[in-house]
Amino acid sequence: MGTQDIPINAPATSDGPTLVHRGRFVYPPGLRMNLPFYLFHKFFKPGNPILLFEHLRQFGRAAHYRILFRDVVLFYDPSDIREVLIDKAASFGKDRTQKRMKILLGEGMITSDGEAHKRGRRIAAPAFHRQRIQRYAGQIVEIADGLGAEWEAGQALNIAAEMMRLALKITARTLFDTEVTLEIQVISDQVNIVMDLYNYLVAMPRAELLLNSPLPGMRRFRHAKARLDEVVDGMIQRRRAEGAAGDLDQRGDLLSMLLAARDDQAEGDGLKLTADELRDQVLTLFLAGYETVANALAWTWLLLGQNPGPEAKMHEELEAVLAGRLPTLEDLPRLEYTAMVLSESMRLYPPAWAMGREALEDVAIGPYRLRKGTMVFFSQYFVHRDPRWFPHPERFWPERFTPEAKAARPRFAYFPFGGGGRQCIGESFAMMEATLALATIAQRWRLALVPGQTVEPQPKITLRPKNGIRAIPVPRM
């Protein structure tokens, strides 16, 4: 990337962060010009914000720029991230770009703040307790095994698309107790339409106003969103009607639990979710739950294909623990190396590749003093590649995730699931799903990468492989 020609304030020094004083506020160094100027520069392509994070990495611990009248700070150091997400969490809310996700997700758990967020989280939390989600293990293995049974030796596959299909089926069955019917496929197709426009919409000031314009792209977005709402509302109504027959509590899937749940913990209001709240939460959980896991698995297959050493070691573990049978919930604690493979894959290709917050008041973070309204961002993709915690960061090395190695790193050197009060509610579910699915499929197949392809990460809401990943199944049994 040719970035020499971009004007900068001052480079970072090795003996501590450079500070830029602006009245009573203190910011890190960064871009001198307002960001829109750089939008015309070759290094900043709308739709690839990773390049901006990469460019600003040169400032070291943190970097600053302005977009119109707003200050933006990118943090690269775990201690600053910890302050934002934990120690000073009360001084921050979700940032504007995430709030813009409301055009897609409404007032679900990801986009809401304050009491609305707490209420949504309280109501959904019981459904994600470890004991509760364990009942899904059998279904996950059955679906993964079914997918593996459809593949043919020697027939090249787009493994990214296959993992989307798998995760969609698992989410539909476990969380919503539906098969992947046409409806679910509609959701997935509409989401793809929405995603194509999404990065542009969130990057554009006042995008909400554009939404109602007759521009063809906007019309497509509106249509896709309306169709999504229709499908989710339909799913909820059917379940409600079945629930009138009285079996909601017994079914045990997430949708039934959300329908039956009241906000009846000590601090709750005792009420059920309204129809709109329910639709927004369901859509949020659906979208948060399948694309992330699908991408984690797709990147894992790529890395295993590129790294025969760890691949062989994982196969050894599968043979020792499973001896050819399908995995069960009880095997999970012994599939240690398989879980380490996944952790290391999410280090290099974190499905949630960046997060952001907005300062609700003036606030001090590390040596900086930020003005109310400052937006702060940090990227798992970059923090996970910091050689201080991960020597030779480009190397795929699952041993980085032994308990001892993990304990030697600061919190937030690695945070694929975020942290603090808004840490991913689906983390245990996602880890169980990904480990069992990987073990199940890897029992039957190894995936040889089709030679000559370049796989490029594409940062949409999640980090996807841009043109998919082509691989050829080779039987192991």
Ligand code: HEM
């Ligand atoms: C590998 C898979 C996954 C990854 C990497 C991931 C990552 C994340 C991250 C980084 C956050 C925090 C965002 C922030 O604080 O700004 C988050 C939040 C969330 N995740 Fe996940 N997630 C995954 C799977 C899931 C699954 C399976 C579900 C549900 C079925 C889920 C539901 C949610 C929800 C509802 C939130 C919002 C929580 C809140 O704000 O209180 N995620 N996830």
